[in-house]
Amino acid sequence: MAETFDLLLRGGTLVTHNGIALGDVGVRDGRIVAIGDLATAAAGEVIDATGLHVLPGVIDTQVHFREPGNEHKENLEAGSRGAVLGGVTAVFEMPNTAPLTTNPEALADKLSRAKDRMWCEHAFYMGGTGENAEQLPELERLPGCCGVKIFMGSSTGNLLTEDDPTLRRILAAINRRCAVHAEDEPRLKERQHLAEEAADPAAHPLWRDPETALRATKRLIAIARETGARVHVLHITTAEEMRFLAENKDVASVEATPQHLTLAAPDCYAEMGARAQMNPPIRDEGHRQGLWWGLDQGVVDVIGSDHAPHTLAEKAETYPASPSGMPGVQTLLPIMLDHVANGRLSLLRLMDLVCAGPVRLFGIARKGRIAVGFDGDFTLVDLAAKRTILDEDMANVSGWTPFHGREVTGWPMATIIRGNAVMRDGQLLGQAGGQPLRFAETLPRQ
Numbered sequence: 073m074a075e076t077f078d079l080l081l082r083g084g085t086l087v088t089h090n091g092i093a094l095g096d097v098g099v100r101d102g103r104i105v106a107i108g109d110l111a112t113a114a115a116g117e118v119i120d121a122t123g124l125h126v127l128p129g130v131i132d133t134q135v136h137f138r139e140p141g142n143e144h145k146e147n148l149e150a151g152s153r154g155a156v157l158g159g160v161t162a163v164f165e166m167p168n169t170a171p172l173t174t175n176p177e178a179l180a181d182k183l184s185r186a187k188d189r190m191w192c193e194h195a196f197y198m199g200g201t202g203e204n205a206e207q208l209p210e211l212e213r214l215p216g217c218c219g220v221k222i223f224m225g226s227s228t229g230n231l232l233t234e235d236d237p238t239l240r241r242i243l244a245a246i247n248r249r250c251a252v253h254a255e256d257e258p259r260l261k262e263r264q265h266l267a268e269e270a271a272d273p274a275a276h277p278l279w280r281d282p283e284t285a286l287r288a289t290k291r292l293i294a295i296a297r298e299t300g301a302r303v304h305v306l307h308i309t310t311a312e313e314m315r316f317l318a319e320n321k322d323v324a325s326v327e328a329t330p331q332h333l334t335l336a337a338p339d340c341y342a343e344m345g346a347r348a349q350m351n352p353p354i355r356d357e358g359h360r361q362g363l364w365w366g367l368d369q370g371v372v373d374v375i376g377s378d379h380a381p382h383t384l385a386e387k388a389e390t391y392p393a394s395p396s397g398m399p400g401v402q403t404l405l406p407i408m409l410d411h412v413a414n415g416r417l418s419l420l421r422l423m424d425l426v427c428a429g430p431v432r433l434f435g436i437a438r439k440g441r442i443a444v445g446f447d448g449d450f451t452l453v454d455l456a457a458k459r460t461i462l463d464e465d466m467a468n469v470s471g472w473t474p475f476h477g478r479e480v481t482g483w484p485m486a487t488i489i490r491g492n493a494v495m496r497d498g499q500l501l502g503q504a505g506g507q508p509l510r511f512a513e514t515l516p517r518q
Contacts, residue, residue, distance in 0.1 A: 077105065077115040079448060079491045084121025087128070087423050088442045097126065099448035102490035107444060119493065121452055124485055125419065128427040128442050129161030129193075129449025133218075133434070134251075134306060134327065134376030135401050137163075138469075139185060141170025146381045146399075146469045148182075152190040152506060154379075154402035154467035156495045159451040159484025162192055162439060162509055163401065164218045164376075164430075167199035168231045174199045175207075176214060183216045183508060190506040191494055192487075193439075193449075197221035197251065199231045205241040212248050216508040218434055219248045224288045225255025225280075225351070232257065236291060243301035248513060249325065249433055251304045254288040254313075255280060255352055267392040274341040275391070277353040282310040285352050289313050296323045304433060307332065307378050309352040311362020318371045325373040325433050328363050330407040331400060331474065333375075336360045340474075346387040346394035347474050350380065367417060367425075374429040375422075377404040381470040399468045403461055403475050409453060409482025419455070435512040448491035457483040 077098035086095045086107070098106035098113060106113070137151035148165075155163055165182070167173035173182060173196055182196050195218035198204075198211045212220050222233045222242060233239055234257035243250060260280060267279040289305060293316075296303045304325045308314055309332050317326050331350065336357045340348040348354055366372050380397030387394050408426070412419050431440030438447045461475040487495040494501055 075106065075110070075113045077113060078117065079488070080110060080113055080115035080118045081121050081126060081450065082110070082118055084124050084126040084452065086126050086442055087419060089428070092419065097442065097450070099491035102448055104442065104444050104446050104448050107442065117493070119486065124452045124454055126442065127423055127451040127453060128440050129489065130159050130405055130426045130451045131162045131430040131436070131440060132160045132377050132379070132401050132404055133164040133374055133430045134166065135163045135379040136166045136168065136397065138169065138381070140181065144469065145383055148186050149189040149504065150467050150469045151379065151401060152192045152194070152504065153500065154399070156191045156487040156500065157467055157498065158402035159405040159453065159487050160192060160401055161449045161451060161487060161489050163194050165194060165196050167197045167221050168223070172199050172231050173197065174201055174204050176211065179214055179217060186506065189504050191500070191504045192506045193489060193509050194506055195509040200233060200242040200246070200250065201231065202233065202238040202241070205238065205245050208242060208246045212246055213513070218509065218511070219251060220246050221251045223253045224292065225253060225257050225260055225284070234258070236295060239292070240295050240299060243295055243303070244299040246301065249302040249304050251306055252292055253306050254285060254292050256284050256288040256291070259284045259287060271391055273346045273349045273391045273394065274338055276341070276349050277337050277355050279392070280351065280353050282312060282355070282359070285310050286312050286316065289316065293320050293324060306376065307352060308363065308366070309355050309359060311359050311365070314362050314366035314371055318366065318369065321371070326366065326371055327374050327376045328367060328372045329376060329378050329400070330404050331378070331398065333360065333363055333367070333411070334407055335474065344474060346391060347398065347472070349391070349394060349396050350378065350398050351396040364416065372425065373433055375404065375408060375425045377401045381468045383470045384472055398474045399466060399470065399472065402466055402468070403473055405451065405453070405484050406459065406461060406480045406482060407475060409455065410480035413455065413481035437510040437512050439509070448488060450488040451484055452486035452488070453482060454485050455482050457481070457485070459483045
């Protein structure tokens with residue numbers, strides 16, 4: 073009697089920890105139960121993956137979906153819709169909402185809002201502050217929490233930990249890896265007049281200069297060593313930081329974004345104005361190449377989108393009143409696949425950055441790998457497909473992308489979560505049913 077599955081992916085090129093090879097995958101009750109030649113098997117649903125590469129489900133560990141408090145920019149439903157349209161099966165959402173996510177009630181509220189509205193799997197960061205530092209060991213282990221996030225430099229919202237004593241208290245208290253936005257707030261305040269005098273987004277990397285980033289990252293690493301903490305340094309933008317972090321991988325993991333790997337000053341500001349404004353800034357070609365050096369040398373652990381929409385009306389305000397941030401969750405994979413097509417990185421390296429890397433750093437349970445026993449999460453991509461990224465195709469509430477008009481090679485064709493296809497050929501399927509992620513460090517004893 074033929075083996076039967078709920079879902080059978082047939083004839084795809086599987087991208088696994090064993091390499092890249094043709095194969096079939098059988099899923100039952102949401103989990104992978106068989107991999108190999110399943111030609112004689114039957115299934116409730118069969119997806120012909122011939123000509124497609126089958127990745128483990130892509131995980132974006134930095135998104136700002138703005139809910140609650142700024143739903144006119146973005147919300148959990150639209151943001152997660154963009155995620156699955158872009159081949160992303162799970163996201164970590166940031167705490168600088170209104171109210172801030174700094175207590176159990178705020179986390180519970182987000183989880184409640186996500187239920188039956190978010191299309192992808194999800195977890196939420198707890199914001200670290202001077203007020204909740206001593207409670208963080210309990211807060212970081214709450215179900216649905218992916219860890220603690222700290223802002224050393226001011227950005228969107230009012231979540232800020234700028235002084236070393238408070239940073240030390242937080243890092244000494246927590247046990248899980250801490251995600252950090254590393255910009256030096258005192259230097260930002262000293263140099264803010266440069267932005268105000270320029271009144272031009274092109275001054276953004278002058279105001280928030282490389283020294284502002286490097287100084288904060290060095291402070292962070294020193295305190296991490298002192299306290300024994302593990303830190304995850306977000307959206308690295310400078311060549312100097314990348315080389316410094318290469319010498320400190322025993323305490324620090326490293327994120328890069330598609331924006332910083334793809335765009336460069338001054339051209340991006342000349343072409344897009346405030347649409348190219350984000351924190352830390354898009355910098356010049358020398359720094360962009362420094363980021364690629366870090367990616368090539370294995371310093372970079374994950375790619376996160378830092379999806380952070382603002383409306384175009386807000387972006388049209390006179391700099392520096394124009395807010396920093398840009399959409400990105402829907403374009404993370406197409407932009408990185410285009411870099412694969414252009415020979416900048418291998419498909420296996422991309423799989424490590426957006427599938428296996430997040431699991432390895434944060435202890436996500438049963439995700440990030442095509443292996444028996446793992447969840448049936450898959451991102452099916454056509455490496456040869458040519459598409460043009462357009463504002464009008466973006467799901468985010470603000471309705472735009474910094475990559476509008478860019479032709480890319482490589483495109484997500486299907487998104488499958490726990491054995492359920494939620495996107496195929498650019499169309500959403502079924503209903504939003506994303507579940508909170510589970511973490512190995514927080515799983516109850518069986």
